Amino acid sequence: MTLHVIDRVAVDDDGEGDAVFCIHGLGGSSNTFAPLMNTLSHFRVLRIDLPGSARSQRAEGEISMQRFTETVQSICSRLNIARAHFVGHSLGTIVCQHVAVVAPALVRSLTLFGPLMAPPDGARIALRVRGARARSEGLTGMQDIAVALVQASTSTDTRQHLPVAVAFVRESLLRQEGECYGRTCEALAEAQAADVQRINVPLLLVTGEEDVVAPPQAVRAMAEKFHSTRNARVVLLPRCGHWTPIERPEECARELRDFLAAQR
Secondary structure (H helix, E strand, O other): OEEEEEOOEEEEEEOOOOEEEEEOOOOOOHHHHHHHOOOOOOOEEEEEOOOOOHHHOOOOOOOOHHHHHHHHHHHHHHOOOOOEEEEEEOHHHHHHHHHHHHOHHHEEEEEEEOOOOOOOHHHHHHHHHHHHHHHHHHHHHHHHHHHHHHHHHOOHHHHHHOHHHHHHHHHHHHOOOHHHHHHHHHHHHOOOOOOHHHOOOOEEEEEEOOOOOOOHHHHHHHHHHOOOHHHEEEEEEOOOOOOHHHHOHHHHHHHHHHHHHOOO
């Protein structure tokens, strides 16, 4: 594995072959996709830590959806990626959609875990409140946020039977610096939906049956909005919350493997 640091943004670069570009969600990092790496062994896999998150917390400048989208495009250009399969989780699924709209030649397919087009109004308010707390209270605030989000965003089965998954989610959140996490919350609160009617690539949407961020009914409705609906597949994972690749890694890996195999 090669680590690239481009304009203070960290990118892991693994393997050879067709490119797969992975974009994590709020409170996540490149490690969100670690459970899928064996499935992607025949690809060149790029996993970014978005500006303001994980190893890229020192990235300077505004944190916004436009910044994320432009950063992904810039990294692809710098690393000679002309075309890639894009894989996103949560906030990262919004970034994937925007990249597919503004740079359609770059995107071969979209695999979206815990997908959403934009936060609903209630979620926007909650994100701003959470962001303000993270910024003002620092580590103490992040501790309380992590405890609350583990409870709200993972499934009952995960909390009862998968302690390693619970520990991963908690640690992922606690490793975020409060100021940068708060700014990322605010960026997500301001996010607008991409014009998905302009996206015409194969599409895989995967969510958990207990996902309160990307509930099944919302994901089904989302799929209907894409121009490429005929190429879309929606998968609902039982006993799973919002952290799909972490809570149900084997199922996510299987769906991703089969989906990418169909694109060859």
